[in-house]
Amino acid sequence: MCGIAGIIHTGGTGDIGSELTRMLQSMKHRGPDSSGFALYGPTSDMLVMRIKLADPNDARDFGWADRMERHRNEIESRLAKLGAVIDAVHGDQEYSYRVRFSYNGELKPLADYVEDVPGCEVLSLGHSLEIVKDLSDAASVAERYQLNGFTGTHAIGHVRMATESDVDISGAHPYWAYPFADIAVVHNGQLTNYHMWRRRLERLGHRFQSACDSEIIAVYLAQKMADGLTLETAMKQSLDELDGVFTYLVVTADALGMAKDEMAAKPLVLYESDDLVALASEEVAIRAVIGREIDTHDPYEREVLVWHR
Amino acid sequence: MKISYDARGLAEPEAQAPRVATIEEHTAADGGTVLRATFDAAGLSTRQINLELRRLVYDEGITDVTIRNPGAKHSIAVGILARCAITIDGSLGYFGCGLIDGPEIRIRGRVGWSVAENMMSGVIVIDKNAGSLAGAALRGGDLVIRRDVGARTGIDQKGGTILVGGDAGMMTGFMLQRGRQIICGNVGGGLGDSMYDGAIYVGGKVASLGVDCVEAELTRSDDEFLDRKLGIYEMKRPAAFRKFVCGRKLWNYDNLEPAERKLVL
Numbered sequence: 001m002c003g004i005a006g007i008i009h010t011g012g013t014g015d016i017g018s019e020l021t022r023m024l025q026s027m028k029h030r031g032p033d034s035s036g037f038a039l040y041g042p043t044s045d046m047l048v049m050r051i052k053l054a055d056p057n058d059a060r061d062f063g064w065a066d067r068m069e070r071h072r073n074e075i076e077s078r079l080a081k082l083g084a085v086i087d088a089v090h091g092d093q094e095y096s097y098r099v100r101f102s103y104n105g106e107l108k109p110l111a112d113y114v115e116d117v118p119g120c121e122v123l124s125l126g127h128s129l130e131i132v133k134d135l136s137d138a139a140s141v142a143e144r145y146q147l148n149g150f151t152g153t154h155a156i157g158h159v160r161m162a163t164e165s166d167v168d169i170s171g172a173h174p175y176w177a178y179p180f181a182d183i184a185v186v187h188n189g190q191l192t193n194y195h196m197w198r199r200r201l202e203r204l205g206h207r208f209q210s211a212c213d214s215e216i217i218a219v220y221l222a223q224k225m226a227d228g229l230t231l232e233t234a235m236k237q238s239l240d241e242l243d244g245v246f247t248y249l250v251v252t253a254d255a256l257g258m259a260k261d262e263m264a265a266k267p268l269v270l271y272e273s274d275d276l277v278a279l280a281s282e283e284v285a286i287r288a289v290i291g292r293e294i295d296t297h298d299p300y301e302r303e304v305l306v307w308h309r
Numbered sequence: 310m311k312i313s314y315d316a317r318g319l320a321e322p323e324a325q326a327p328r329v330a331t332i333e334e335h336t337a338a339d340g341g342t343v344l345r346a347t348f349d350a351a352g353l354s355t356r357q358i359n360l361e362l363r364r365l366v367y368d369e370g371i372t373d374v375t376i377r378n379p380g381a382k383h384s385i386a387v388g389i390l391a392r393c394a395i396t397i398d399g400s401l402g403y404f405g406c407g408l409i410d411g412p413e414i415r416i417r418g419r420v421g422w423s424v425a426e427n428m429m430s431g432v433i434v435i436d437k438n439a440g441s442l443a444g445a446a447l448r449g450g451d452l453v454i455r456r457d458v459g460a461r462t463g464i465d466q467k468g469g470t471i472l473v474g475g476d477a478g479m480m481t482g483f484m485l486q487r488g489r490q491i492i493c494g495n496v497g498g499g500l501g502d503s504m505y506d507g508a509i510y511v512g513g514k515v516a517s518l519g520v521d522c523v524e525a526e527l528t529r530s531d532d533e534f535l536d537r538k539l540g541i542y543e544m545k546r547p548a549a550f551r552k553f554v555c556g557r558k559l560w561n562y563d564n565l566e567p568a569e570r571k572l573v574l
Contacts, residue, residue: 263460263479264441264459264460264461264478264479267422267440267441269421269440282381282383282402282421283381283400283419284380284381284382284383286381287380287381293399293400293417293418295419295437295438296400296419297419297438297456297457298440298441298459300459300479300497301460301478301479301497301498
């Protein structure tokens with residue numbers, strides 16, 4: 001089933017960490033397997049990288065903690081080798097890691113070099129995007145990663161009921177559009193031409209970490225934008241080029257967009273006001289951040305909408 | 310061992326009616342007194358809200374209940390089998406007012422997917438929008454949505470009437486078996502796809518017709534029906550209605566007509 005949610009403050013900033021937590025937690029019944037957040041904080045010249053060193057499901061032997069430590073050091077030395085100057089490092093869990101650094105080169109060689117460390121996966125990389133995803137419900141993940149009080153402009157999130165692939169962090173949403181900075185996607189649905197698009201994108205040199213169909217959407221859109229299309233045009237093309245049933249949300253450094261397939265098979269409820277737009281699979285999620293009675297509606301089939309911060 | 314906790318937070322096997330409603334006496338139109346109950350659903354779970362509603366309607370015999378702050382919760386006012394008036398002062402989530410037989414329900418907000426599923430009789434009036442699958446498998450009664458509805462309105466409808474003041478999404482009247490739909494605004498693609506019987510009246514534009522759905526002549530009795538139904542709910546009648554019915558090409562699968570079958574399917 002899965003639940004998706006998005007929020008954008010079009011006229012300022014808000015506590016998107018706790019807002020999105022409340023939205024996702026109210027949809028826990030749609031997917032209790034894992035929860036994920038893509039949050040956009042203040043933009044800076046520095047890059048923020050969120051990394052998974054291992055999966056929480058992995059069997060932990062005696063050398064596990066040492067190995068995590070070793071891999072963390074290895075990542076830091078690899079970043080330094082490529083000319084990145086590390087500003088701050090932080091780990092909420094033994095297997096998760098956040099590093100902020102300044103770096104002027106290409107992102108793909110950097111991310112590839114980090115992912116070459118055994119077990120590592122780069123969850124997000126960008127000037128303001130940070131992706132946090134882990135097993136269990138949204139409130140537990142938010143507490144584990146201290147997301148309450150995360151101030152920013154826009155965010156999307158996902159609660160997952162695994163149907164097509166494993167219950168692990170690699171299979172959790174949101175997906176970062178590796179290696180394109182600051183682009184992420186959450187998706188509710190199934191893509192039936194996933195393998196075809198995965199092979200096409202792999203031929204262009206893209207890497208995929210999971211067997212989850214949603215992983216291709218972010219890269220698909222980012223590649224189109226890198227080829228010169230606007231976000232909106234890329235999303236409109238996806239309605240014809242992606243098969244299956246889907247409602248997805250996409251975020252870039254300054255925009256949040258939604259697209260619904262031609263069967264309108266997956267739900268989405270939309271609330272728009274002058275300074276805030278909130279979308280979710282269920283209205284109860286929107287009501288988790290807006291207490292009063294509000295006007296909402298369901299976008300129709302083949303609708304593509306984009307809001308800018 | 311008794312299970313009292315569900316990890317997904319869905320089951321509340323030990324929930325009790327919270328008994329929070331205030332009950333007041335009112336003078337009815339005929340001079341007698343009626344009891345009206347009101348309760349605030351803000352702090353209550355879905356199960357508690359429904360238990361309280363059932364207590365008021367079934368145990369206390371109250372025929373006029375108002376639920377405040379429903380907060381777009383799912384599965385509210387489901388399976389009420391009694392003549393009563395229920396006012397929901399806000400929006401509902403999914404599966405609202407399903408499986409009911411008898412109540413007259415007024416919803417002052419919006420509803421999510423699958424409102425009035427399998428309603429047997431009664432009236433539901435929704436002041437704002439509705440999600441997809443409104444009135445799925447409706448058996449009887451009137452379902453009124455004053456603004457827009459999502460996709461597949463009245464899928465597998467078997468009776469009753471669905472009235473929509475605004476636009477309707479795609480596949481409206483999909484597999485309609487009996488009953489009528491009145492859509493005052495525009496409808497999406499695939500209108501009346503695979504419908505068996507019944508009638509769909511559309512006041513606006515039709516994006517496309519579904520398989521085996523054809524336009525029929527709007528008769529005087531149709532006109533009277535539309536006037537009467539729209540009049541009851543004080544809905545504005547569009548300039549002109551078009552009527553759509555089943556083309557009856559899918560009623561029989563005849564081995565002697567493979568070419569036609571191919572054409573239809």
